[in-house]
Amino acid sequence: MPCVLPVLSIKVLHLVERHPDRKMALSHSLVYALGILVSVWTLALLLFILKSAGQFAGWGFQFQSPVFVLAVALILFALALNLFGVFEFSVPSISGISSRQAGYQASFISGVITTIVASPCTAPFMGTALTVAISQPGIIGFGIFTSLGLGLALPFVLLSVFPFLLSFVPKPGLWMVNLKRVLGLVLLACVIWLIGVFGIQTGLGDLTKFYKPSHEILWQSYSSTEVSQARQTGHGVFIDFTAAWCINCQVNDRLVLQNHEVVEAFKDQGIIAFKADWTKYDPAVTQGLASFGRDSIPVYVYYPPGSNAPIILPEIITPKLIKGVIYAKN
Secondary structure, eight states, rough: GGGHHHHHHHHHHHHHHSSOOOOHHHHHHHHHHHHHHHHHHHHHHHHHHHHHOOOOOOOOOOGOHHHHHHHHHHHHHHHHHHHTTTTOOOHHHHHHHOOHHHHHHHHHHHHHHHHHTTTTEEEETHHHHHHHHHHHHHHHHHHHHHHHHHHHHHHHHHHHHHHGGTTTOOOTTHHHHHHHHHHHHHHHHHHHHHHHHHHHHTTTTTTTTTOSSSSSEEEEOOOOHHHHHTTTTTTTTEEEEETTOOOOHHHHIIIIITHHHHHHHHHHHHHHEEEEEEEOOOOOHHHHHHHOOOOOOOOEEEEEETSSOOOOOSSOOOOHHHHHHHHHTO
């Protein structure tokens, strides 16, 4: 998923710089997995606390805070500078701990960063799992969150247990310098994206948007009342639950919802479209998500003309899928 691009940048380096000692590599991967699990458990605990207090919060809710977004942007910017060789992290020299302990700290922090950066979005079927997890009693919910954390950590752990899977990776050498620069550019792109999110949340505007789509659906701001009124007109109704901090949402928007054929299909069928923006906390959007049994984004909902039964589309959409749903009864 696009949300894990920054994470992949960090983990690729860990793979190519893997320790030749198999036991050492495995121990670091387990510490990395622990960092993921602790972070997932912390997020789950916050969600359960908010739920017990009578408030609803969904997966990735922390990105609704501009302070949190700015903090993550600064962390990724520091990592990018590190990859470019502007400076090197030297934890042992400033903390008085051994390099081995520092390595374990780095692995743990890497797991934490993995969870933080990957949390804004959900993969296919993950939205349903998260909804079930939050709605279940504590021990069952934590069990589901633990499974999600283990799933996120498992690939890297397996590569450490079975190093032959990495036989295609050449030995460390000068080529790694160029690789670091490329991965640094990936992180900088993510920083620019987060700056845009921060600008939207603070009212400064999208500081990263330099273009206007040549094809665009006529969106209305989401309101449950207006959605109900629109459904009475006999037209199809489409709802896009999205956020500027959700990379998956933005990818779907650029590649699908701004696709010329999709835009023309909306116009041809007179589809009334609503944009439910969750970039900042909005109780109306939050309640709207809950009404469809979801607490994470992206979520796409379509009401066919004259139908009271909503069609909830998958997290990953395509122009063919959208047109198929719209023209299903024609």
